Amino acid sequence: MGSGAWKIEKRDDFRSETFKEENVLENGTLSIIVLGASGDLAKKKTFPALFHLFKQGFLNPNEVHIFGYARTKISDDELRSRIRGYLIQGASSKDLEGVTKFLQLIKYVSGSYDGEEGFRQLDKEIAVHEDSKNSADGSSRRLFYLALPPSVYPSVCGMIKNYCMNNSDHGGWTRIVVEKPFGKDLESAEKLSNQIGELFDESQIYRIDHYLGKELVQNLLVLRFANRFFLPLWNRDNIENVQIVFREDFGTEGRGGYFDEYGIIRDIIQNHLLQVLCLVAMEKPVSLKPEHIRDEKVKVLQSVLPINDDEVVLGQYDGYTDDPTVPDHSNTPTFSTVVLRIHNERWEGVPFILKAGKALNSRKAEIRVQFKDVPGDIFRCKKQGRNEFVIRLQPSEAMYMKLTVKQPGLEMSTVQSELDLSYGQRYQGVAIPEAYERLILDTIKGDQQHFVRRDELKAAWEIFTPLLHRIDNGELNPLPYKPGSRGPEAADALLEKAGYVQTHGYIWIPPTL
Incomplete structure (x- = not known):
């Protein structure tokens, strides 16, 4: 396979894929981790945006795996069932086939937002995916989407830094997406920025404002x-x-x-x-x-x-x-x-x-x-x-x-x-894309504009x-x-x-x- 992003020849055909040199997405494994996976934001916005990117060919099923993480104790199939209803709204028969294929990319891990055990298990599951997919010249990439209240950002980011960073032999990156509002005033925002800034470089932090x-x-x-x-x-x-x-x-x-x-x-x-x-x-x-x-x-x-x-x-x-x-x-x-x-x-x-x-x-x-x-x-x-x-x-x-x-x-x-x-x-x-589709794609590309x-x-x-x-x-x-x-x-x-x-x-x- 050549370098570049996986692209579907027809937008609604889930079988025919080619690689386009002009696109700027890298190849190699991509793990997208949605923290707060059982919450409303994840179900209504994050997972549907990921599905539409998958449907349009920007997420290669041969490279991408999606992990949901939350405190709720449910199985993989239970999470898929909860998400499915938000993906099939207005879907065509061809879309329904794609929904099924997309949901199979999702795996669920249950754990607390400030506990070592859950994040160690999450890292283990991601590593299994990376080891099974990575080629010698590939890269492994980890995108953590925090569909969570800002109050838990520091503890979650600390857990990611300590237990879930991309330390594989294949290179790649780790990026963090945080939702706004980011703090409640200047003091709280600066405190939050300091806490996250001590853990990650500015180039790794993506503060999402869906209006952009x-x-x-x-x-x-x-x-x-x-x-x-x-x-x-x-x-x-x-x-x-x-x-x-x-x-x-x-x-x-x-x-x-x-x-x-x-x-x-x-x-x-x-x-x-x-x-x-x-x-x-x-x-x-x-x-x-x-x-x-x-x-x-x-x-x-x-x-x-x-x-x-x-x-x-x-x-x-x-x-x-x-x-x-x-x-x-x-x-x-x-x-x-x-x-x-x-x-x-x-x-x-x-x-x-x-x-x-x-x-x-x-x-x-x-x-x-x-x-x-x-x-x-x-x-x-x-x-x-x-x-x-x-x-x-x-x-x-x-x-x-x-x-x-x-x-x-x-x-x-x-x-x-x-x-x-x-x-x-x-x-x-x-089709005018949803804001979240564009911004998640920008995060994968590394475009912080x-x-x-x-x-x-x-x-x-x-x-x-x-x-x-x-x-x-x-x-x-x-x-x-x-x-x-x-x-x-x-x-x-x-x-x-x-x-x-x-x-x-x-x-x-x-x-x-």
Whole structure:
């Protein structure tokens, strides 16, 4: 077999495989260990992502073995049975054959997260797989995916370091994937970083933020730096404000106890939306090398001014504390609008409005870049709304330009319309990969571009920790709002104060196929 990644000639054919030189995956054994294998994250996200990579030919069954590890005492077949239901949703008959083959790659090991015995047994099982598969010139690779609460990261990483490192004669690597949120404030994040940093090099640590794997987020660098007409417009001379929005039309729904520990700022704004802000605001990197891109993201974060309390609105939906797992007098916000200001030459004076909330009147995530008014408005169309460039991250992935055009007919009247690139219409038959698929594949490749570096994590926490401590101490309190609303009315007032002009009478409708 040649070098490169295993590739299936037809996406739904599990028998025909070839090796493609142009792909950058290495050959040799690959052991993927999912810690927390019996939990919801692993069943709903991690294992389905691995299955889709397998189905598309990125995981060679002749080289890959998947190990589940958790405290639950179950058999291999019991774990496979628990996972199967999440893999067959919407599956075709050919997919069902692939599901069966994929599940046979999974082996389960039971053990505690701080006990030597379980991890020694895990290492033994991995070694058996490596010894049975490795060729003399191959490499053995170990990828540990921690689908676990951050509180157990230190003990689990210590166990991996002491008992499960790749020490075979075949070379290769060991990599650790940890889920965010990574800590609860600057101090806890730095403590966690120190504990893991003492065990592994930064090049071995992959801090996953699934928002960075979304298709439209991945498109940001291409849009900004590969299109001439954006380059001269992308600055404070032309842009009035930028909104980055995350809205859900449901509440905590069974996750109240977990959510109340973190709140909407830690859960969404400080990590997901701030990562998107970096890609919107960063300067052009020297190259597409991961370190060059991450260098520019860090510069953006280090340029953010301290948050002004007058530019923060917090909310909590009515009924949130009815959840028995939530304290009766919880001060945790389920909604927040925060204005960030970047102190540099490109963005001085441009408000970046980060808004996230649960139990609102719609479900969407989008970036909305609003341009300044046209000077000398001879058509007197300002009241209709400004030009906007909108990137819809989910659902109905799309990007569109809102612009003013002539209303068809004999009279000279204007109307808001759009230039629209809707992915479902333009790329019919093209499957948009799940974020976790892309990020797991990047980990296997060793590409850290879409993962959070330690200094980037620190800079992000430095921005939000003072605000979070004031909320935790009860100095700032959330305003009540009704489920199914837009959130607290004060949030709309803050947007208006920040310079955002809402378009009235215009609604973007995703095109139907």
